[in-house]
Amino acid sequence: MTGVLQFLSEQPLITIAVVIMIGTALGALSVRGIQLGAAGILFAALGLAAWGASAGVEIEVPEALGSFGLALFAFATGVISGPGFFAAIRTAWPLMLSVGGVIFAAAAVTLILGRAMGLDNDAIAGVFAGSQTNTPALAAAGGGAEATVGYACAYLFGVLAMLATTAWSLRRAASDTDAPAPIVGATIRVDRDQPVLAADLQNWIGGKVKLVRVNHAGESEVSAVTPDTVFGHGDKVSVVGEDDDVDVLVERLGHRSTHDLTEDRSDLDFRRITLSNPRFGGRRVADLRLVARYGATVSRVRRGDVDLVSTPSLRLQLGDRLRVVAPPESMHAVTELLGDSNRGQTAFAPVALGAGLAIGLGIGMIPISLPGGLTVSIGAAAGTLLVGLAMGRMRRIGPILTSMPVTSATVLAEIGLMLFLAYAGCKAGGMIGVAFGSGEVVRLVLVGAAASVVVALGSYALTRWVFKLGGVRSAGVLGGVQTQPALLGFANERTGYDARVSLGYALVYPTAMIVKVIAAQFLVIL
Template sequence: MSVVFEFLAANPVLLIFLLVGLGAAVGRVSVGGVSLGAVAVLFAAIGLTAWSVAVGVPIEVPAAIGDIGLVIFAFCTGLIAGPGFFNALRTSYPLMLVVAGVLVLSAVAAFLLGGALGLDPVTIAGTFAGATTNTPALAATGGSPAATVGYASAYVFGVIGAMAAAALALRHRPSDTDAMAPIVEKPVQIDTTTIHTVGEIVAHHSDRVAISRIKHADDGQIDPVRPDTELEVGDVINVVGPRDEVDEVAIELGHTSAIDITRERSSLDFRRIILSNPKLAGRTIGGLRLHEQFGASIARIRRGDVEFVATDDFVLHQGDRLRVVGPRDAMADLTSFFGDSERGMADVNPLALGLGIAIGLGIGAIQIPIPGGHFSLGYAAGALLLGLVMGRIGRIGPIVTSLPHTAASVLAEYGLLVFLAFAGTKAGSLIVSAIVSGEVLTLLLLGFVVTSIAMFGTYLVGRFVFRLGGTRLSGVVGGAQTNPAILAFANLRTDYDVRVALGYSLVYPAAMVVKILLAQIMVGL
């Protein structure tokens, strides 16, 4: 085998794709209905690297390749979660503070138990970094051999323990109450004599419903609606939104009509159109002035596997699939206006991708002074933070700051696989050193305690204090562990539910900063 390992060591590009392929094959193996998925790349890399070290020919993926994978993953995850992140942030900052408190508690336990076991502060800090799978925290200790051995000893259970906590959270997924309700539509006949406008009805329901068209009682004409369109007795409107909201509109205004006006397409038609025109990406629906240009409107938007009600302030992304309602003779012009090309779903937007990651890396590299030294957010946290901002903004002047959901998802998956292969070879080479050191059992015990407090403490707080649904809680667990492998584990089991990435993004930046600071504090004690 030494000849094989020598060949792999001399060809790191071949090595990384071999590890991805082998890991993917292992990840498809199901035991009791459970498979590892992308996370298997990490364990395949650990096993193969440990084997290579044992025969005296260590293999390794270059750190630069691992860094590229990590920052692409972090940036694209931010883009995907950005539209919902800042809305959730206003109500989720207590969760971030409590998760930080749980990490502080795990660090205190590490220092006390480590001291009782006769370990020095540097080894304790490295073990803490490994148990919470945070490489920047290891760097904050100075990266000494003692800290590195502690990190390697605790790392594997840091991943396994976090996966167990995420799996426990996902057991409660069927009872989640924060799932986005499916979008439905219903024809409603107006019975009330009180005159309402379309804008008043939509505002009364906090933009959770949309009205796509109206059939007038006086002449039977079907028209698209405007905010100032008045609803009169006998009119039939088509209401779009979550089922409970649509039912409320029907009760308020009249009753469900037996006339399905969406089937009457002689004058007014609808079509599902892909927004592939980059000039429109990042703009609000209201800013497109569809009614003025075409006499048309957008009823709903599908992004990835999630449908949204169309509102004037909704920011469109390239690759969104729009249900457009308008005059039949305007449909060709509307299709040309939006583009309607599958290529729009795969446009990686190199300008936003390149400059966004570069600026994020610059933010992550900024040295922030603290008593006794300094710290930085690190490349991953910087890229994630800027991705969140750019995903939320959508456009700055003529520059589109977002990527299509499909393109961002593919890039995030690619970056994750590359990073897992790198992290596996790094950990695999260190684990052999940890075993040879003779301290491995002591360090394993310390790492087990730290990971259990950090991960299951986060689970308990999220589940019973903040009453988080299992889907979002699995993402919170991954974010608290600052480990992309846990996000991949949860994504695989939820079919990439956006709530996982949102939960991950909410706590990741704060957890990253807290771990770096705690590692530095422990070394200085």
């Protein structure tokens, strides 16, 4: 087998393909309902590189390729999370500060135990970086021989400890109370005697419920609701929204009708249309001007696997599937306007992608001076994640799209994740032999395990009992605390790419990254 290992050592691209193949198969194996998912690639790379090292063959993936994969993964994750991130960050700063406290606590434990076991500062800093599975922290610690050995000894347990914690957190997913409520449709019969203007009613309910169709009392025609529509006694109105919000509107207007206005498609037809016209990417629903142009309206928007209530201010993305309600004779024109091509789900916005990666990588290199003479940088991953969050939130700058369909961003994130995990696993696996040849390996492993347990248990306690987050969102936060893409991939696959996972990850990742880099530098000089 030495010949095969030597061949893989000389052909890194084939090595990546083999690691992805074996790792994907490993990740698909289920043990009592638990699968490794994307983390299988990491462990496959660890095993292959360690096997090669035992035979005297160095198997590695080029660092530039791994770094690019990490940057691509972080940028795409930011684009996916951007719309929700800035809405959540206003209330998430206590969580961010608490995460920083947990990481500093782990650093303190590493320092205290390391000193007690006679480790030098470089080894302590390396163990800390490995326990946090954070390569930038290793670089901040100097990346010397002692630090690298400590990193390799602590890395594997760092992954396993948080992987187990994430799996435990996901066991609570069934009882989550923060899961998005399903969007439902209903027909309401108006019982109130006093007429009400649709615009006034819409202002009262905000964007929670969409008024779609109306059948006025005594008339057979069904028409689309406009802001000037007046609802009177006996009218029937079809609405779309979350069930609880629809119930509130029912109480205000009348009662749920047994008559379903959507069954009569003679006056108003409906269909799902994929938005693929770049002209409307990043624009608001109101910018479509469907009511004025065609007497049509958008009742709901499906983005990825999530349904959203259509509101005039809702920003659209290419690849969104719009449920359009329109007169049958106008449906063809509406379809042509929106595009309805599969290209809408696979557009990559190449200008924004290239510019976002370049700007993010540049931001990650900017030196930041701290008290005490320390100089740090946030790193490529945090830089590209921040730029991705901003571009995902803006969606477009003038004629240039800055966002991309959820499908495209997810594919890019998965490709980047696989490249990075193959690189990280081969790098750490190649160092395991050196680590176990060291006389202090037991001390390094014990100190690293203690630091990993502090972060795992501390983060779990924060998310569950202090901030009372649901299991799905907590899983994303745990991955962000550990700055470990494999954990995000694991949680995504277990939850069917629930948006709460990426949002939780993005909320704490930049904070965790910066704190780990700073803590590693402090451990070297203390």
